[in-house]
Amino acid sequence: MGFLSPRASLGSGGCKIPDHLAQYSTAPFVxxxxxxxxxxxxxxxxxxxxxIxxxxxMARHATHMSNPNEQLKIMRICNLIPSYQVLSYVSIVVPNSYIYxxxxxxxMQGVALYSFVMLLCDFMAPTDEAKVKLFSSLEIRRQWQPKKKRNGLAFLKLTWYCVVQYPVITWIAAVSQVVTQALHLYCLPxxxxxxxxxxxxxxxxxxxSIAVNAILQFYMRTKEHIKEHRPLLKLVAFKLAVGLVILEQIIFLVLTATGVLNKxxxxxxxxxxxxLPxxxxxxxxxxxxxxxxxxxxKKPYEIPYKPHVLRPQAYHPLGDGDEETLMNNTQKTYQGGRWGLHAWAVYLNPIDIFQEVLSAYKMISRARAMxxxxVKEEIQEEMAQYETGYDNHQGA
Structure with a gap:
């Protein structure tokens, strides 16, 4: 708890506030x-x-885990809300912990953003082979040059890099924030x-900005392929949590800078x-x-309790209704384990998400190389055919 203890050198280095933050006023508010x-x-x-x-x-998804690829990502998206909540509350109770x-x-937001864009990919195609086949067939308009198009795999690769950099950068920034604060070099205000x-x-x-723009562009360019999964609803619900926090940070920054709250x-x-924030x-x-x-x-992932219905692996929406339903496949049991403990263990294992990131990188890189x-082979064949035709023409 050394980082959270009072320091003898308050406001060292000319910072406006001391390194040890405390409540000094007991004036009644309510x-x-x-x-x-x-x-x-x-x-x-x-x-x-x-x-609660x-x-x-998250527990319902863990106990009804019929599609681990999608439901583990949903659990990581859901984790953003309690993470914000717990970190905020601890900062309220122990103000000295806020900066750390x-x-x-x-x-946590970066992990959730990455999980969200990969969930959209799973909605489009459930397996790596299907993703490669689908994105290879797509031509995506460029954001800044709408008249030009980019191959779907190149677009997927660009989106992946733009999103995966976010949790990496934020992790480096979070650790740097802890270190610089401990060295009296951070200075919050x-x-x-x-x-x-x-x-x-x-x-x-x-x-x-890079990550959010990439996700919005990905949604706008692929929404026709996943509209039956209600992606706009999922995007709005997810972006509310992220967007409101960012907006409020800007508002409180302005209020603090203008001295409104200090009155x-x-x-x-x-x-x-x-x-207050x-x-x-x-x-x-x-x-x-x-x-x-x-x-x-979790309803789309439930297994209908009918003896003749086999265990589904993926779900597809009903044609005209708002609810999504599962399709028949070969699996017969939920994969979350007893009381969902296996699903929780996988979800809490940080190595699992690193493996997912590495697997996605290998899949995209391999597909792009192929x-x-x-394309190179097709060009060589066309050149060979052209040279053969030219030689025949010269011989004639």
Whole structure:
């Protein structure tokens, strides 16, 4: 707990706030409660609701895991909400932990973003072979040059790189934030280039923009292939959690810079810097959690309890209805294990997601290499035919 302990050197290096953050005001905000204690009560109640809703949804997918490829990704997407909630609440209770935990919320967001785009790929084609075949047949308009087109595999590769860089950059930024804060070089409220805060914010903001733009472009270019899976609903539910947090960061940055919040006598400097913003996050995650519950249901993955119906591997939507249903296949049992413990073990295993990333990289690279070799071979054949025809013409 050395990082969270008070430091003798407060505000070292000219930073506006001390390294050890604490609540100094006990002025009543509501009744006899200070804002700090009021915030703990309200945010704590919201945290309990969010954790119950989200973990119950994740548990349902774990116990009804008929399609691990898709449902494990859904569990990682759902994990974003309780991660935001817990990190925010801990920051409220222990203000000194805020700077050390803030960056890891971005890491969870990066994992969820990656899982979301790969889930869309699974909706389009359930296997690597099917993905290669489908994307090889597509011609995608370029974002900045609409008149020109890019092969589907090249588009998939570009999207993959743009999205996978986000969790990597945010992880580096989160660790750097912890290290620079411990060395008195971070300085949360400063935009001076001599502190790490401004540089890490620029890096993560740029990384976020690249990843979000890639996902939006991927959705816009492929939505016709996955419209039966209600991708817009899933995208909106997911982007609400991410977009609102980013928007609120901008709003509170403006309010803090203009001194609007500093005029409230019942709020301390720490309340305005992190207490109020994190309370807003905790409150808004309650309705968002219910939206996620609606957008990512476990019902499409349920096995109908009929003796003659075989275990499905993938699901497809009904033709005219809003609900999605499973198609027959050869599997006969859920794959989550007893009480879903096996699914939870895979979900919690960090090696599994690294293996997924590596597998996707190998699949895309191999497919692109084969495609380039095929194009080169076709060009050589055309050249050979042209030379043969030219020689025949000369001989005649």
């Amino acid at each position: 009744g006899n409660l200070s804002f700090y204690h009021f915030n703990m009560i309200v945010s704590g109640a919201c945290t309990v609701v969010v954790l 809703v989200m973990f119950s949804l 935990l803030k960056g890891f919320g971005e890491v 400063s935009t001076s280039p001599k502190f790490a805060h401004v540089w890490l914010e620029v890096a993560t903001s740029l990384s976020t 409230m006598t019942t709020l301390t400097y720490i309340d305005t810097m992190m207490g 994190t309370m807003v996050i905790c409150i808004q995650m309650v309705p968002i959690s219910f939206f996620i519950l609606y957008a990512y249901p 495609q380039k070799a095929q």
